[in-house]
Amino acid sequence: MRMDEPAPASNEPPHPAARRAWRAVLLGGLLPVNRATLARDIVAGLTLAALAIPEVMGYTRIAGTPVVTGLYTLMVPALAFAVLGSSRLLVVGADSATAAIMAAALAPLAQPGSGEWMLYAQAMALACAVLLLLARVARLGFLADFLSRTVLVGFLTGVGLQVAIGELPTLLGVAAHGHHPVELLAQVLRRITATQPAELALGGATLAGLLLMRRWLPRFPAALVAVVAATGASLLLDWGSHHIAVVGALQGGLPSLALPDLSLLGREGTQLAPAVLAMTVVILAQSAATSRAYAWKYNTPFDENHDLVGLAAANAGAALTGTFVVNGSPTKTQMVDSAGGRSQAAHLTMAAVVTLVVLFATGPIAALPRSVLAAIVFLIGIDLVHVQALRRIRAERPSEFWVALITAAAVLVVGVEQAIVLAMVLSLIDHVRRGYKPHNSVIVRGEDGHAQLADVATAGEYAPGLMVYRFSHAMYYANAEVLSQEVNRLVGAARPGLSWFVIDLDAVDDVDYSAGATLASLAEQLQRRGISLMFMRPSRSVLALLERYGIVAPGTAGAQVFRSVREMRHAFTGTARDDAKGNAG
Incomplete structure (x- = not known):
């Protein structure tokens, strides 16, 4: 067939992906028709x-x-x-x-x-x-x-x-x-x-x-x-x-x-x-x-x-x-x-x-x-009027119940359009409030030897000389001060001989500039006290941010950044053993 000749007509039905794309633009609220x-x-x-x-x-x-x-x-x-x-x-x-x-x-x-x-x-x-x-x-x-x-x-x-x-x-x-x-x-x-x-x-x-x-x-x-x-x-x-x-x-x-x-x-x-x-x-x-x-x-x-x-x-x-x-x-x-x-x-x-x-x-x-x-x-x-849903929200999430109630009252008092804007603002405030004071924890070893979470107030250590702090929210300007205060409180409450402070970033999906500056400042403060700041389980995007802010050096996987609790434990155990040998010599 020459290049300028028309292609023969095809009797094949449209590809399913093409049909889905067409439905996404037209009749998305009607198709597929349910005969029942x-x-x-x-x-x-x-x-x-x-x-x-x-x-x-x-x-x-x-x-x-x-x-x-x-x-x-x-x-x-x-x-x-x-x-x-x-x-x-x-x-x-x-x-x-x-x-x-x-x-x-x-x-x-x-x-x-x-x-x-x-x-x-x-x-x-x-x-x-x-x-x-x-x-x-x-x-x-x-x-x-x-x-x-x-x-x-x-x-x-x-x-x-x-x-x-x-x-x-x-x-x-x-x-x-x-x-x-x-x-x-x-x-x-x-x-x-x-x-x-x-x-x-x-x-x-x-x-x-x-x-x-x-x-x-x-x-x-x-x-x-x-x-x-x-x-x-x-x-x-x-x-x-x-x-x-x-x-x-x-x-x-x-x-x-x-x-x-x-x-x-x-x-x-x-x-x-x-x-x-x-x-x-x-x-x-x-x-x-x-x-x-x-x-x-x-x-x-x-x-x-x-x-x-x-x-x-x-x-x-x-x-x-x-x-x-x-x-x-x-x-x-x-x-x-x-x-x-x-x-x-x-x-x-x-x-x-x-x-x-x-x-x-x-x-x-x-x-x-x-x-x-x-x-x-x-x-x-x-x-x-969703009375049952309101009762369920009140029982399961009291703070959000008040958001729902204020939204309903706003519709009656100030009108639908203002109530929608207010509802969006209240939702954002409620979300920021939870992110402002996240429920962080420390990782300790249970009686069975496995890692488990404990309240920050316990200031528990994973092992002598090793403390692991888990931050449970994205790090940004609003909670950067909470991060700084909790790290300093944990270090101050630790037993003598603390050499590693590890921040578990498994639940962190972003670190903004303010939080990055806070981490850099904490690294300097800990270093002056003879404590190394380490990181565990960061996502690729978060690790790239830490490298960009100069908090960790590129290529420090296994040395300052660890992919798992096990890798961190083995690295710390090896370092502690080397330090013991050095002190014995």
Whole structure:
């Protein structure tokens, strides 16, 4: 065959590695399709549509946009994430946190609900898409690594309480308003005697029915049935005319495609840039927190950086279809989970149902009683409160329990976006606190002659003249002083004749410049006292750092640096024997 001739077509199937690479970019949250759970995914998608449609309609009141734009967030944006995201459970749509940030930024610039307001909203959604894509290029998905399981438990608990409190006025039929959960709860408690009996009875009956069905028929799609039954009854009995609040009429029709006017951002950049940046951070952190929580729950893979591509595509889709910024939603994700959904097939089903609704079924939705919806969403919020997990954390790790509790309280008091940042800071502080005072030890010989760990306070020696100190954390500027103090204390408490002080580096994966300077200073201090500073079991990278700092000379393996306890013991025994011979001579 000549070099310029085309290669013959191959009938061989794609290589498995190529298929995996393709799936990593497209449909990572859908493939492989599990036929055993596909029916449940479809039912979960129907349930999600029934619950999420009124919910996102409510979010438009926060965003200041027409009601139908809430439905648009569940169409193209949800489809875009289902295709390009990696999480199997994360649901993308309208979100209260990002809607509130957007509305606050736009309030001085335009009238809520106006055409100009919507132009700004679309431009901000597209700007968020660009920043999320840049975050993917910069591989900022690693920020999710700063959200520990403890923080996720606290975060979801706070979100759940926030959602549940937000539904109380509608569930009880109490006239209370406000976006702050604490303020709203206070209003509800002050006006508890003014509840509407019909609203309370309908919401209470729905809540009781859902709990009973959950207890006796956990796989039954109770929420979906409740929505359909309540809507049908409302249409037949005209509940809207009998002092029972219903969702109300909404505009139908598919969204029109249009490119946002980005010149608006250029004209009002100083006003909108902070809000766009804040929304991007919230989207990144909240979506990653939710994805990771459910990936851990079901031991399923997800990739934060691929999710950023899906989130960027979702916000670009929102901008092009005339709606506002979208985010990964903990409540909608919990809706899918509660209904038994386990893949993005549920979300594709939801998008299809919402499309049919905006085309043909906006009329029936108007009759859905708000108290029925409030009961369903209230229970979903309560499901996010992980009481058992909090009890387990408190019993097993009290310090981390307080991190979870503070995170939950921060969601309620200061808001989701600030709580996520605070949670990251608290996690880092807790980690630094443990690294600042690590639980170090000394290695001694037990009665059976084998090496074992003992508390530093014992100042035990491995053998006469030999002390082995094990440092249990990376050495860095924060714990360098602890290192210096413990070494000096151990040397001071040692019996006369100490000639070797060995630092076991088996648990040390890094030595920063400050810790390196501390080690060099300790080597000089010990040398003046006739004690040699040795090292045992360093990794290659740590040994390279010790050589770079001039603490050990290259090629000192077996002389100053030992690969094992056994090698160190043999070297010390040989040196002690030579010293004894020298003294005898």
